[in-house]
Amino acid sequence: MGSAKKIIGLTEVVNVCGARKCARVAAICDTGASRTSIDESLAKTLDLGKPIRMTEVMNPSIDRRFKRPVVKVCLELSGMQFDVAASIQNRQHMTHKIIVGRDILHGNFIVDVSKTHNSNTLNSICDKGVLSVEIYNK
Numbered sequence: 001m002g003s004a005k006k007i008i009g010l011t012e013v014v015n016v017c018g019a020r021k022c023a024r025v026a027a028i029c030d031t032g033a034s035r036t037s038i039d040e041s042l043a044k045t046l047d048l049g050k051p052i053r054m055t056e057v058m059n060p061s062i063d064r065r066f067k068r069p070v071v072k073v074c075l076e077l078s079g080m081q082f083d084v085a086a087s088i089q090n091r092q093h094m095t096h097k098i099i100v101g102r103d104i105l106h107g108n109f110i111v112d113v114s115k116t117h118n119s120n121t122l123n124s125i126c127d128k129g130v131l132s133v134e135i136y137n138k
Contacts, residue, residue, distance in 0.1 A: 005107070005109055008115065016074070017073075018047040021136065021138060022137070023133050025098055027099065029100045029111045030100065030101060033101035035085070035101045036084050036086040036099060036101045037086060037087045037101065038091075040089060042091075045135060048071045052071060053069075053085075054069055054070065070085045072084075072085055085103075
């Protein structure tokens with residue numbers, strides 16, 4: 001029998017580390033995303049390194065495909081560490097700089113939106129105090 005899955009909210013604080021720096025940042029746990037994704041400016045700040053490959057992603061809202069670089073990253077969520085291949089995208093205009101995808105969620109977590117939201121609207125989020133990115137040395 002496998003270990004029990006941890007219950008997490010739609011948004012969770014994660015730690016992500018590059019070569020010499022790390023960041024503590026709120027991320028969206030997106031069960032619809034197959035891969036974890038990180039904002040390109042955050043990836044640059046943390047020096048996540050050169051892409052290991054390119055990936056093609058589909059944006060269903062505009063029916064268009066995009067190519068994105070993929071880097072290896074160490075990410076900690078809810079006391080568990082993961083080494084994943086994360087895509088890099090410009091998330092400058094978005095509230096959260098990291099999307100945690102099924103590459104981390106599957107088999108490890110159950111996402112319960114009531115842990116982080118007071119209702120079904122985005123502005124009911126309870127973690128507004130951790131939306132800033134905190135950079136620290138490794």
